[in-house]
Amino acid sequence: MKKKWLAGLATIAAGVLLLTGCGQKKETTLTVGASATPHAEILRHVQPQLKKEGVNLQVKTFQDYVLPNKELASGDLDANYFQHKPFLDNWNKKNHGTLVSAGNVHLEPIGFYSKKYKSLKDLPDGATILVSNNVADYGRVLKILQDEGLITLKPGTKLESATFDDIQTNKKNLKFKHDLEPKLMTQFYKRGEGDAVVINANYAVQAGLNPQKDAIALEKNTSPYANLIAVKKGDQNKPAVKKLMKALQSKSTQQWINKHYKGGVEAVYPNGK
Known part of the structure; x- marks a missing residue:
């Protein structure tokens, strides 16, 4: 009788364990490298939503534009979030890489800042403009200057690959110092160096x-330089990555981005407003 009772108890226990195991969702860890602001902040905003969908989103912050792609290519990251497509294309070309975009999320309008002048048109003849060494942003800088009527570009110039050598006319004889680290640009601005400083919105x-x-001048929201989620080729089809993109491109997240950053970071509305 005792043996039958123990056997019955064991059967019940096994059944409980089986039911418990079936009720548990398998969680997938997704490690994404990102710039501290605003990328990592936006990722942390969607963490709770992804947790409910079985994705354990881990955010690793970076202070530069070099390591995130290196670590993604080596497999230390599942994705990264800090760059736009021209930057990604340039990196792939230089490093024989095959990283791809899983989708756009937001635009960080690049801008001109000055302690001395209130507009680009106020710049004096021969003014010096400080620009970072991020070649992928040169076309953005030139587009703003062109829209302000300060320069014209040589016929046939493509903005995604443009450099300062592509300037055809320079009405104010502007000088460009463009060998500076992106993360240091705010320091140059605060010290009042140069006549104007170009700074990426995240910094x-x-x-x-x-x-x-x-x-004193800001990139228009129609710019094609939206920040994206980058992954290894083929990984854009992974369920966890698709869930990440759905969360980031949702209308609620897009609205949060615009409200939280007050125009300093703009959602690109991939799914429509």
Whole structure:
């Protein structure tokens, strides 16, 4: 009788364990490298949503534009979030890489900042403009200057590959110092160096600047330089990556981005407003 009772108890216990195991969702860990502001902040915003969908999103922050792609290519990251497509294309070309975009999320309008002048048209003849050594942003800088009527570009120039050598006319004889680290640009601005300093919005926001209010000229929201999620070729079809993109491109996240950053970071509305 005792043996039958023990056998019955064991059967019940096994059944409980089986039911418990069936009720548990398998969790997938997704490690994404990102710039501290705003990329990592946006990723942390969608962490709770992804947790409910079985994705354990781990965010690894970087302070430069070099390591995130290296670590993604080596497999130390599942994805990264810090760059736009021209930057990614340039990196792939230089490093024989095969990284691809899983989708766009937001635009960080690059801007001109100055302690001395209130607009680009106020710049004096021969003014010096400080620009970072990020070649992928040169076309963005030139587009702003062209829209302001300060320069014209040589016929046939493609903005995604343009450099300062592509300037045809330079009405104010502007000089460009473009061998500077992107993360140092806010320091040059705060010290009042140069007549104007070009700063990426993520570094501007991180330094407490409001691009909409503090920049003397700002990239238009129709710019093709949206920041994206990059992955290894083929990984854009992984379920966890698709869930990440759905969360980042949702209308609720897009609305949060615009409200939280007050125009310093703009959602690109991949799925429509």
